[in-house]
Amino acid sequence: MEKDIRTLGRRAKDASRLCAKLGTEEKNRGLLAVAEELCSRSAYLLEENEKDLKAAEEKGVKQSLIDRLRLTEQRIADMAEGLRQVAALEDPIGEVLSMKTRPNGLRIGKRRVPLGVAGIIYESRPNVTADAFGLCFKTGNAVILRGGSDAIHSNLAIVSVIKDGLKKAELPQDAILLVEDTSRKTVGEMMKLHEFIDVLIPRGGAGLIANVVENSTVPVIETGTGNCHIFVDASADINMAVDIIENAKTQRMGVCNACESLVIHAEAAKAALPRIVERLKSHQVEIRGDERARELVPGIVPASEEDWGTEYLDAVISVKIVDSIDEAIAHINRYNTGHSESIITKDYDHALKFQDEVDAAAVYVNASTRFTDGFEFGFGAEIGISTQKLHARGPMGLEALTSTKYIIFGSGQIRE
Amino acid sequence: MEKDIRTLGRRAKDASRLCAKLGTEEKNRGLLAVAEELCSRSAYLLEENEKDLKAAEEKGVKQSLIDRLRLTEQRIADMAEGLRQVAALEDPIGEVLSMKTRPNGLRIGKRRVPLGVAGIIYESRPNVTADAFGLCFKTGNAVILRGGSDAIHSNLAIVSVIKDGLKKAELPQDAILLVEDTSRKTVGEMMKLHEFIDVLIPRGGAGLIANVVENSTVPVIETGTGNCHIFVDASADINMAVDIIENAKTQRMGVCNACESLVIHAEAAKAALPRIVERLKSHQVEIRGDERARELVPGIVPASEEDWGTEYLDAVISVKIVDSIDEAIAHINRYNTGHSESIITKDYDHALKFQDEVDAAAVYVNASTRFTDGFEFGFGAEIGISTQKLHARGPMGLEALTSTKYIIFGSGQIRE
Numbered sequence: 001m002e003k004d005i006r007t008l009g010r011r012a013k014d015a016s017r018l019c020a021k022l023g024t025e026e027k028n029r030g031l032l033a034v035a036e037e038l039c040s041r042s043a044y045l046l047e048e049n050e051k052d053l054k055a056a057e058e059k060g061v062k063q064s065l066i067d068r069l070r071l072t073e074q075r076i077a078d079m080a081e082g083l084r085q086v087a088a089l090e091d092p093i094g095e096v097l098s099m100k101t102r103p104n105g106l107r108i109g110k111r112r113v114p115l116g117v118a119g120i121i122y123e124s125r126p127n128v129t130a131d132a133f134g135l136c137f138k139t140g141n142a143v144i145l146r147g148g149s150d151a152i153h154s155n156l157a158i159v160s161v162i163k164d165g166l167k168k169a170e171l172p173q174d175a176i177l178l179v180e181d182t183s184r185k186t187v188g189e190m191m192k193l194h195e196f197i198d199v200l201i202p203r204g205g206a207g208l209i210a211n212v213v214e215n216s217t218v219p220v221i222e223t224g225t226g227n228c229h230i231f232v233d234a235s236a237d238i239n240m241a242v243d244i245i246e247n248a249k250t251q252r253m254g255v256c257n258a259c260e261s262l263v264i265h266a267e268a269a270k271a272a273l274p275r276i277v278e279r280l281k282s283h284q285v286e287i288r289g290d291e292r293a294r295e296l297v298p299g300i301v302p303a304s305e306e307d308w309g310t311e312y313l314d315a316v317i318s319v320k321i322v323d324s325i326d327e328a329i330a331h332i333n334r335y336n337t338g339h340s341e342s343i344i345t346k347d348y349d350h351a352l353k354f355q356d357e358v359d360a361a362a363v364y365v366n367a368s369t370r371f372t373d374g375f376e377f378g379f380g381a382e383i384g385i386s387t388q389k390l391h392a393r394g395p396m397g398l399e400a401l402t403s404t405k406y407i408i409f410g411s412g413q414i415r416e
Numbered sequence: 417m418e419k420d421i422r423t424l425g426r427r428a429k430d431a432s433r434l435c436a437k438l439g440t441e442e443k444n445r446g447l448l449a450v451a452e453e454l455c456s457r458s459a460y461l462l463e464e465n466e467k468d469l470k471a472a473e474e475k476g477v478k479q480s481l482i483d484r485l486r487l488t489e490q491r492i493a494d495m496a497e498g499l500r501q502v503a504a505l506e507d508p509i510g511e512v513l514s515m516k517t518r519p520n521g522l523r524i525g526k527r528r529v530p531l532g533v534a535g536i537i538y539e540s541r542p543n544v545t546a547d548a549f550g551l552c553f554k555t556g557n558a559v560i561l562r563g564g565s566d567a568i569h570s571n572l573a574i575v576s577v578i579k580d581g582l583k584k585a586e587l588p589q590d591a592i593l594l595v596e597d598t599s600r601k602t603v604g605e606m607m608k609l610h611e612f613i614d615v616l617i618p619r620g621g622a623g624l625i626a627n628v629v630e631n632s633t634v635p636v637i638e639t640g641t642g643n644c645h646i647f648v649d650a651s652a653d654i655n656m657a658v659d660i661i662e663n664a665k666t667q668r669m670g671v672c673n674a675c676e677s678l679v680i681h682a683e684a685a686k687a688a689l690p691r692i693v694e695r696l697k698s699h700q701v702e703i704r705g706d707e708r709a710r711e712l713v714p715g716i717v718p719a720s721e722e723d724w725g726t727e728y729l730d731a732v733i734s735v736k737i738v739d740s741i742d743e744a745i746a747h748i749n750r751y752n753t754g755h756s757e758s759i760i761t762k763d764y765d766h767a768l769k770f771q772d773e774v775d776a777a778a779v780y781v782n783a784s785t786r787f788t789d790g791f792e793f794g795f796g797a798e799i800g801i802s803t804q805k806l807h808a809r810g811p812m813g814l815e816a817l818t819s820t821k822y823i824i825f826g827s828g829q830i831r832e
């Protein structure tokens with residue numbers, strides 16, 4: 001198997017050389033051909049998906065996961081539409097970001113190029129298969145996908161349909177490769193393929209991501225975990241605070257940009273906290289607070305030290321009362337995961353201070369953390385949300401899948 | 417020790433929060449104060465350096481390494497001058513790279529911010545200590561340095577003098593921290609400090625770099641190894657080719673952007689190879705070639721498969737004869753290390769094809785590979801040359817030590 005996954009790596013590397021040479025029109029033609037193929041083969045995709053659903057039901061997998069695994073005509077149409085949207089985006093490859101002439105006459109330019117081979121390790125949602133392919137193909141990269149065992153029949157079917165689409169468009173079918181063995185071992189092997197894979201993007205739960213960060217020799221872009229805070233400052237508009245907190249916590253509970261923790265200035269707490277608690281309780285959210293919060297409002301359960309660092313992804317939120325913006329920022333910088341943080345304030349200096357000093361991918365003033373998303377930011381697509389500082393930070397669009405190279409035009413220059 | 421290095425990590429993280437808040441004037445004031453302190457304390461630095469030199473001589477370290485280890489009044493003045501030059505560079509921190517207003521009124525900007533804590537693992541040259549500090553401090557980062565045991569007295573002295581300079585300027589002394597234990601173990605421990613260190617940059621030989629790439633859980637920027645090629649195309653100006661090859665191979669043999677391998681088109685070889693060999697032999701360079709090269713010119717020794725992949729860093733070069741530019745590009749993409757590659761040609765299409773298809777940080781037409789360098793590229797300084805594709809590629813100036821964050825100005829927006 002070690003040998004097989006290396007073979008896969010080598011095939012991807014070879015394909016990446018071909019993909020890098022494709023022009024924008026060829027790549028768009030490929031994306032549209034694949035979209036067409038997905039739609040026309042939906043009966044086959046549903047049939048294969050049914051095998052995964054049946055196996056999951058037999059294993060007693062919980063209903064919410066089965067829902068994520070399920071393909072429908074609509075979801076297949078959405079995958080195809082996603083590819084068409086990516087085709088419509090501007091191609092970042094080939095752009096010369098800057099070009100200067102040096103005193104010795106050398107013209108030195110910096111050109112955007114593909115990364116080469118991207119590896120994506122993900123869990124049960126089969127739509128990621130088509131989405132990841134689309135973004136990688138548009139940026140001239142080959143992609144090796146390693147999905148979860150629960151979705152293996154769906155993923156095999158989607159990949160074979162994508163390959164058929166590429167074949168019809170006379171484009172390299174190895175632009176997409178799937179690791180067919182979904183045993184744990186293949187994740188480990190894929191993480192060591194730095195000879196062939198240029199970047200590894202894990203998409204899934206905190207356990208998967210930690211495993212990849214700890215063990216990969218391939219450069220990793222860490223995505224996803226979001227212990228996001230909202231700080232209600234002393235001067236906050238309380239109506240706005242209540243609406244934003246409701247939205248950030250309850251609009252979708254299980255996502256990384258949902259709010260998991262409130263920090264409230266003592267001067268605002270007396271007026272704001274009862275209303276916040278009331279609104280959240282109307283959505284059955286459990287509130288865990290420090291002693292001061294619990295003194296102010298009944299029905300708040302005690303928060304432990306562990307709560308401050310927990311991404312619940314569920315109907316739970318923690319509340320801490322502070323005496324200053326400095327205390328709020330220190331708390332947030334200690335416990336956050338570098339995802340999205342928001343301050344609700346009318347104070348100009350506090351707004352700027354919060355944006356300056358909070359260390360996170362996205363720092364908001366007077367808005368919901370739920371906007372941290374490639375589509376909401378106007379990128380048109382998203383391969384994930386980076387919570388690390390190297391290469392890409394925050395929602396990653398097409399540019400995150402590119403590198404640069406220096407191109408130098410000389411006329412015989414040698415170094416003195 | 418594990419505990420101690422974690423303490424160091426935490427101190428660096430705390431210091432990085434303070435450094436990130438410093439304005440450009442404060443940072444420049446610090447750099448100038450440190451430059452001043454280095455100059456005025458040169459007697460102390462030379463005294464401590466003498467201990468390292470003596471120990472190295474007793475250990476029988478070879479003269480070239482002792483030369484790299486040696487500090488002189490001039491080298492100390494150069495370190496100080498380097499810091500003054502960094503002070504004069506534009507501060508990249510705080511620049512808003514783009515800002516857009518979304519349809520919902522959210523103003524989303526992307527701002528350049530420090531990375532946080534940089535870790536540098538390096539070998540014997542003590543000037544790296546001051547250079548790395550300067551670049552990290554200018555970009556608002558704290559830095560943890562782990563130098564080699566051969567230079568420990570010099571590094572301790574330089575770091576203490578830098579801290580004294582920072583103290584006089586009333587700036588955070590923990591902006592620079594040195595791992596004082598130079599046992600092998602501390603390299604391993606430092607590589608696991610992803611909780612505190614945001615990027616690790618190894619500077620040294622291939623063994624050190626491979627060790628860090630294979631074992632670090634901190635994101636790494638791979639630097640340095642350069643198996644650089646020059647391709648002499650059929651249409652090359654032979655005089656130009658000979659001059660460029662001489663320069664790229666012999667101007668400085670032990671550096672990463674020196675040429676290690678020639679690829680020559682068969683149509684050019686008959687006229688070009690004898691002259692290239694003659695010129696290189698005048699510099700006592702050993703030439704290792706394939707059979708066709710050896711048939712053309714006497715005095716070429718046989719090249720083995722291993723030679724194609726070897727970065728000699730010495731007076732040796734390999735030569736391969738090819739029948740087409742495609743064969744040349746395939747050979748280069750198979751054996752290069754992604755550093756610097758050059759084509760000598762008069763053919764317009766071949767020049768563009770080579771730049772398009774060769775996969776390396778810097779791809780030259782009609783120029784020496786020796787120009788791949790932060791100063792030669794006009795960056796004013798360099799922290800190393802990245803041979804990976806993520807985050808930074810090629811010579812890294814101040815920008816490579818920065819990240820970005822999204823700053824979002826709202827007025828109560830919630831997600832629908």
